[in-house]
Structure formats: structure tokens, C-alpha cells
Amino acid sequence: MSKTINKNIQISLLLIATMGVMSGITVVSSLPLISQTFSHIPDIEFLSKLMLTIPSIIIALFAPIAGIIVDKFGRLKPLYTGIILFVLGGSSGFYLHDFYAILAGRAVLGIAVALLMTSSTALIGDYFNEKGRHKFMSTQGMAVALGGIVFITAGGFLAQLHWSYPFAIYILPLLFLPLLASSLYEPKKHIHLENELEIEAKLWPVYMTAYFAMVLFYMLPTQLPYLIIDTLHGEPSTIGFVIATAMVFNAITSRQYAKLKGRFTYIEIYMITFIFFGIGLFIISQASSIAQLFYSTAFLGIGFGLILVNTNAWFLSKVPAHKRGKASGMLASSFFLGQFSSPLIFEPIIKIYGIQGLFLIVSGIALTISLSLFLRGKIFKY
Template sequence: MTKLEKKIHTLTHKPLFLVALFASTSMTVLGNVVISPSLPALSEHFAHIPHADVLVPLILTIPSLFVVFFSPIAGIAIDTFGKLRFLLPSMVIWSSAGVLGFWLDNIYYILISRCVFGIATAFVMTSASVLVASYYTGSERQKMLGVQGFATAGGSAVFLSIAGYLSALSWRYPFLVYFLGFVFFILASIYLFEPKTPKHIPQEHVDDEPFRIWPFIPVYFMGFFVMATYFVSPTRLPFFITQYLHESPKIVGISMAISALSFGIIALFYERIRIYLSIKQVYLIALAAMGSAFLLFFVFHTYVVVLLGLILLGCGGGLIIVNNNSYLFSIAKPHHRGKAMGFMSSFMFLGQFASPLITQPFIRLYGLLELFLGLGITIFVLLVAVGLRKM
């Protein structure tokens, strides 16, 4: 290890550096989590607006659409001009567009601010994730990707709790949580630095290698699939808990937090898991956990089993997402990581956006329990397909 490498290693393991880095990567979780508890109050406040039943949910979902469209653009720009050049301005735009909702009283202006917010999210998410892959290599990268997953899940649980409390006071107050983005921006601007391209890679060789999306299609499909299935948890299980199990709505938030906590804890142990299991074996075990969770929901209708299923779902989803990112960065060339991660972000947010659109027609035709059965079977079919595929 050269003196420069030792210096970089020291810098990238300092506590405040890690706080700045993973605060940046967890920012994007705030996108939907912060606003979701305010939706009922928003619906009531804008009830006099024509088509409010359509427009109010768009406040929650429209940023995801803009992430889908702009993440590949962000990836190309990051690979061309650098990560921090886009991360830092995007953090300011993200925070500014987010807090605007506190002052705006026109739903159309709020929706415009959410569109800008979605574009900024695409750049923050892509550049921050690529920074993690650029700062670390090998098993160290696996460890830090796990920490990133833990920070994301932990941030989700914390911000959901804060937003839930603030939404009880007013629908406006949760928008103020986006002020945290300015704090994260200050930390990032002080501690983060632009990783340099290794000198042993000839520049002409870099430029002559165009980015090809086809080798990444299986990874992108897995990202889309896991997000579409994992988001059945926050969108459908609350109805299952309250309407099928006749439990109190008060325990829904706790139930979702348990799933998020499981997601984060398993991600934190990803590096250790990879010591004993290959990337393919991790996929198989994670898919088995998710498939078993949905089959448990279908067969056993007790709250205790639902909690067990949520733990399995969180563990499976956490493992797949971290494993997917690790595999993506292992096969992507350093000068193509931005583009590779940009498309990954796009497919993952597309899965998140598409989840209710895919599941709702199925529920109307067959029912919620049948959806759980169908998902369980589908996941195990995918497990077999992954098992047969060479990696």
C-alpha cells in the first residue's frame, strides 16, 4: 500500500467522513417516507380541488417517476464530469425543493416542487452510491455497501417516526424534515472528496470502451423485481393487518418498522455472509426468505406469523438489494459505474412506482390472499431460474 493509498484509507474510515457519506446515501429514503403520514390530512385540505383523489397521491409518487427518467442521465453526467460536482448542488436543490411544501398552498405548485425534488433525488442517489463503490474495493466495499443498507433502513425508521409525529400537528410540518438535507450538505462539502481514476488505466482505453447495458439486464431485473415485491409490504399489508386480522391500525407502523429494522440488520452483516456464501447463493437464500414470507401470509392468519413474515421479507429484501449493488459494481468498469448505477436506480424506482399498479388489478380480480400466494409462487419460480443460471 502506497503512502497515498494509506492516506485515502485513513480519510475514508474517519467517523465524520462515514457520517457524511452515509447521510448522503440515506437522504433519498426521505423522499416518500416523510410525506406518507401526511396524505390523509393533505387529502382533507385539498378536498375542494377537482380530482384531488388523484393529485394528492401524486405528491408521494411523482418523484419516483422523475428518478426513473433522470437516473440514467445522472449516471452519464457523473461518469463524465465527476461525482461531487453533481452531488453537492443536487443536495441543495433536493433540500430546497423538499421544504417548499411547507409554505406552498397550491397543490399544483407542490407537485412542481416534487418533480424538481425527484430530479435532484436521481442525482443524489446515483452519485452517492457510486462514491461508496469508488472509495472502497473488495471485501471492504461489501462491508460498506452493507453499512449503506443499514443506514438507509435506519434512516427510514427514524424519519418515519419523526414524520408521523409531525403530521399529527399539521400536514405542513413533515416538509420541514427536508432541512436535514442542508446539514448533510455541509458535512459532505467538508469531508467528502472526488475519487481519482487509477493511473494504471490508460485514458484512451477508457474512452474506447462504450457502456453496454445488456450484461447488466439480469441485475436490473432483480432490482426492479425486489422493489416491486418488497413494496407490497407498506402498500398492502396494512390492509391485511387491519381488515383481515382485525388488529388495531396503531400497530401497523410498528409492523413496518420491524421489517425495515430486519432489512438494515441483515445488510449490516452482508460482508460476513459473503465470507461463506457466493453471490448466487445469497440470491437463492434471500429469494427463499421472501417467497416463504408471502406463503406464510397466505396460509397463517395470525399477527405473530405476520411479524415473522415481515422479518423474513425484510431480511430477504435487504440481502438482495445489497447483493445486487455489490454484484453490479464488481462487473462494472470504474469509468462506467455512474451509468451502471444510474440505470439501477431507474429500475429500482420503477419497481417501487409499479408495485401498486401491478398488484391492484390482481387484487380486484382474485383477492389479497391470492396475491400473497401468487407472489410466493412467482418468487420461488425466480429462485429456480437463478439457480439454473451460471454466474
């Protein structure tokens, strides 16, 4: 089927993938302005940060339930429900003027993203064979990275006009609906052929990898801004430039995933990923100026461009068709639990060794993981 899959289906799935990155970073530039606008609310600086964390928590909690829904009711009904909730919850800050109502809208956004991620991942598994998946997910990784650049730039520009304007970007998926409705189709029901316990045993290593990889990688958006502002005395705009530069390398690397997968195993790609990630973190740990940070962006972008695509591809190679919904929900939950846990796990290290000390320590962890995977491969080979 993957050879004959039409372009409209592929474009539809790519558009859905960009909604995931849209959900998180679009309103980042508005957070300081939201704090100023609602300054009469106690602890508003802390509460405004919940604009980013509440969707992640909701996704982590709701994604397994969303997966069960996708397996029971099909892929498309949850998908379209997710899009409507995405528009309503995401755009709440554009037309609502009560802070807590907007916060509730962010929780609705989390439910929406959980439905979108589980249903779209299941559809990719249904529509493509393994070789076709690798090729498509190369393009998907590039689309997500480019989408991240577009949305963080557009959000920053609109925030300069008014804090509420970036929330209007969440209305954009309404324009996707005609193409999605005319292109996507409900796959046929799948027969249960494998033992449930055997399936779970095969998938838990993927879930654990997704969780720990996100704990490590999510230290960049959560810790790097403080390094740039507090330690290196950079401007807020510098944060966007550094992240956007890394995303360019992310996009280029993701696009090459299918070729890499043709030469290397999933484990070997993880080994390469952690080498690049470790080098990038080491450069950051030694940086004494903003300019030196940009030397790390190539390594970090390559690492991040590989980790997500490789994990999703590895996951779909292991999960049987009838479990794709529920298992996709567990995978999404693993990713977002990693995001939520990352700053909590690393805060004690920062208090003792500082932010650059944290980057140095995690650099050593990443390179140790890569060495362990290399030795594991040699042991199994012999």
C-alpha cells in the same frame, strides 16, 4: 484505499444514503390530512397519492441523464446540486400553501434524488475496493433501515401536530453540508479500457434483476396497508408498527452482509433472499389476525435487507470506473421503474384472487426463483 478511508468519508456517504429513504416515507402520515386540507380540489384523494409516486416516476426518467452528468462533470458538483434541490423541493410543503406548487416540489425532489443516488453510488465505487465495498455496504444497508424507522416515526409524530410539519424534515441535509464539503473529494478521471457493448451486456442482467426484485418487494408497502385495514380490520398505526418491525430485521441483516458475501456468491445470496421472502409472503397469505402478520416481519426484513445490498454490490463488481455514473443512473432507473410498475402489474391479480391470494401467488414465484437459482448453480457446477 479502502483500508485508509477515514471515518468522515464513510459517515458522509451514510448520511447521503439516508436521504434516499427520507425522500419517500417521511410524508406518508400526512397524506390523509393533505386530502382533508385541500378537500375542495376535485379528485384530491388520488392527487394526494401523487406526493409519493411523482418522485419515483421522475427518478426513473431522469436517473440515466443524471448518470451521464456525473460521468461528464464529476461526482461532487451533481451531488451538491442534488442536496440543494432536495432541500428546496422536499421542504416545499412546509412553506407553500398551494397544492399544485407542493406537487411540483415533489417533482424537483425526484430530480434531486436521481442526482444523489447516481453520484453517491459512483463515489462508493471510486473510494472502495471490492472487499471494502462489501463491508461499507453492510453498514450502509443498516443505516438506511434505521433511517427509515426514524423518519417514518418522526413524520408520524409531526403529522399529528400539523400536516405540513413532516416536510420540514427535508431541511435536515443542510446540516450535512459542512461535513460533506470537508470530507469528500473528487476522484481522478478514469481511462476507458473496455468495449462499451461488452460493458452493457454484463450490466443488463443486473438492471433486470433490480427491476423485477423491486416489482416483487414493493408489493409490501403498496398492498400490505390495504390488507391490514380492509381485511384484518387493523388501525392505521398498525401499518407503521409492522413496517418498522420488518426494518429492524432489515438493519440487522444488512449489517451482516460482508460476512455472508465472504461465504456465498451473489447468486447464492439471491437464492437465500428469495427463500426468506417467499416464506414471509406465505405467512401473510395465511394470516387471519394482525398478530400473525408480525411472524412474517423477520423473514421479510431479512429478505429486503439482503436484496438491495446484494444488487448494489453485484452491480459495482461489474461496472468499470469510467461508466459508474451512467450505469448508476440506469440502476436507479431500474429500481424506481420497478416501484412504479409493481401496483400496476399486481392489480389484475388482486381483482381475481384478492390481496392474500396475491401474496400466496408471489410467494410461490419467489420460492420458484430460489429453486431455479439452486438448480442453475448445480448445473454450472457439473
